[in-house]
Amino acid sequence: MFSTALIVFREVLEASLIIGLVAAATRGIPGRGRWLGGGVLFGLLGSAFVALSMEQIARLADGVGQELFNACILGVAVLMLVWHTIWMSTHGQKLAADARSIAGDIRDGRRALSMLLVVVAVAVLREGAESVLFLYGVALSGSSSIGEMAMGALLGIAGGAAVGITLYLGLLRIPLRLFFTVTSLLVLLLAAGMAAQAARFLVQADLIPALASPLWDVSGVLPNQSALGTVLHGLIGYDASPSGIQVVFYIAVIVAITAGVKWAKRSSLATKIATNLPTPHTS
Amino acid sequence: MAQITRFFSFLLIALSISIHSLHAGEPELAIKLVIENHKFQPETIPVPANQKVKLIIENRDATPEEFESHSLNREKVIPGKSSVTIYVGPLKPGSYPFVGEFNQTTAKGVVVAK
Numbered sequence: 001m002f003s004t005a006l007i008v009f010r011e012v013l014e015a016s017l018i019i020g021l022v023a024a025a026t027r028g029i030p031g032r033g034r035w036l037g038g039g040v041l042f043g044l045l046g047s048a049f050v051a052l053s054m055e056q057i058a059r060l061a062d063g064v065g066q067e068l069f070n071a072c073i074l075g076v077a078v079l080m081l082v083w084h085t086i087w088m089s090t091h092g093q094k095l096a097a098d099a100r101s102i103a104g105d106i107r108d109g110r111r112a113l114s115m116l117l118v119v120v121a122v123a124v125l126r127e128g129a130e131s132v133l134f135l136y137g138v139a140l141s142g143s144s145s146i147g148e149m150a151m152g153a154l155l156g157i158a159g160g161a162a163v164g165i166t167l168y169l170g171l172l173r174i175p176l177r178l179f180f181t182v183t184s185l186l187v188l189l190l191a192a193g194m195a196a197q198a199a200r201f202l203v204q205a206d207l208i209p210a211l212a213s214p215l216w217d218v219s220g221v222l223p224n225q226s227a228l229g230t231v232l233h234g235l236i237g238y239d240a241s242p243s244g245i246q247v248v249f250y251i252a253v254i255v256a257i258t259a260g261v262k263w264a265k266r267s268s269l270a271t272k273i274a275t276n277l278p279t280p281h282t283s
Numbered sequence: 284m285a286q287i288t289r290f291f292s293f294l295l296i297a298l299s300i301s302i303h304s305l306h307a308g309e310p311e312l313a314i315k316l317v318i319e320n321h322k323f324q325p326e327t328i329p330v331p332a333n334q335k336v337k338l339i340i341e342n343r344d345a346t347p348e349e350f351e352s353h354s355l356n357r358e359k360v361i362p363g364k365s366s367v368t369i370y371v372g373p374l375k376p377g378s379y380p381f382v383g384e385f386n387q388t389t390a391k392g393v394v395v396a397k
Contacts (some may be wrong), residue, residue: 054347055362058299063339063368095386130349132386133360137346140363204357206335206370211375214356224353241356248345 001144001152007134008156011127014042016164016235018123020192020237022116024171025088025183035113036120043124051126051132064205071205074198077122078253080115085184086260087112092266131156132160148233165229186235192253193237199249200239211244295320313337316319318348321386332376332396348390352381355394372396 019036026032049055050069057065083169091112116265131153138149174182219240222229239246303322314336317324321344330336342348342361349359350369371379374396383390 003387054360055365057369058360058362058365063366066367127358130360133347133362134349137363140346190325200356204359204370206337210373219353239356241354243356 001148002153004135004144004149004152005155005159006136008131008153009159010156010230011134011155012160013127013163013230015230016160016166017121017125017231018164018190019033019037019236020164020167021171021186022120023168025084026116027111027172027179027183031110032113035110035117036205037118039120040124042117042121044101044128046121046125049134050129051136054129054133058130061205064207067201067205071198071201073122073126074201077119078195078198080118081187081194082253082257082260083126084112084115084119085187085262087190088180088184088187089261090264102281129155142192188254188257190234191253191257192250193233195253196237196239196242198245199246200243203243203245208245211248213243214241215247217241232233249283264265290369309333311335311337313339313362315339315341317339318342318344318383318390321346321348321389322342323381323383323390323392326330326392327395328392329395330372330394333373335370335372338371339367340369341368346385347386348386350381351380351384352394354379355381357381 019040023032023036026036057069059065061068135153138144139146144152171179171183171186172266178216190246199208203210203213217240222238222240223234224230224238224240229238229240237250242250288305295302299309312331312334314330318340320380326353340350340361342365345363347363348361349358350361355371355374356373357369357371359367359369371394374394376396380396381392381394388395
């Protein structure tokens, strides 16, 4: 039972950290609960579907279909996060400061949330599909009773969810002044980490070169499988021994988002000056 | 902005050069291993160092397994009764342990690069 709980916990943990972070980052946007819940629901349905068709997926593209699939859905999540971060850089502060003054932004807010629904759904789908496959294997091998297995799975899910909730509550304690800087930075690193993971899958499938494998190896200091390593992996894409191309993807996403944010801020400032509106903040 | 453009063009050039050299490379080495009764066979896999290797893993069990190795930086689900491909390396000489995550007590193995 405990080995079941442990494996399910590890799978749930990553998705849970992402949901915790996304929930914190969308603080103040009306209706976000429904969107995030929708993401979890779609993710769960999707993971059952993916688990069922894993054999077909694995057989695609000369046995590397799984890598292609993972890289694609990670790529979609990265695009959503990039867009979200750029959008939040001009709207976020306003949203959290005064939820009532944003009537005109609600449609925009909904668009931002639909992007994050996709991110949450993708996170749940990836980790959920692996949990379903694992539990299916346990059930099939008959090594433990169904009741024991269900208990283990529930314990694992509860444990994983607890970590995500802890992250969420911890983030909410950050003073509002710093809140958007911190959550935006975390979302940026989450996106970069996902891009690096996509790169790893493409290397594993031999579709892109590793450039250097590994570029460095600090698994003696902070191994991937340690508790801190696992949390950092889920949150900011920590990898003790990344290949060169993973680092290239990581940096490319950071550069893309930073450039996008700068551009968005400049153009929103230009609009304000042009229409001669008073600016509430100058930062 | 100019700096970013320069960075990306550098990136693209670097990528295209390396993809080019990749395809000009020597024929790849394929090694087969089998999962049966939640065990890898063989459990020790000797491979040449500094060369890319294609692992073909056949899962003869009815249950799915997940090939996972932190030192190889690889992770992949192998559905029951099917075969998948995983590329590893080029590796520096050394030992690279791996496990079947879904059956960690029995499914263990090591890639030894020489």
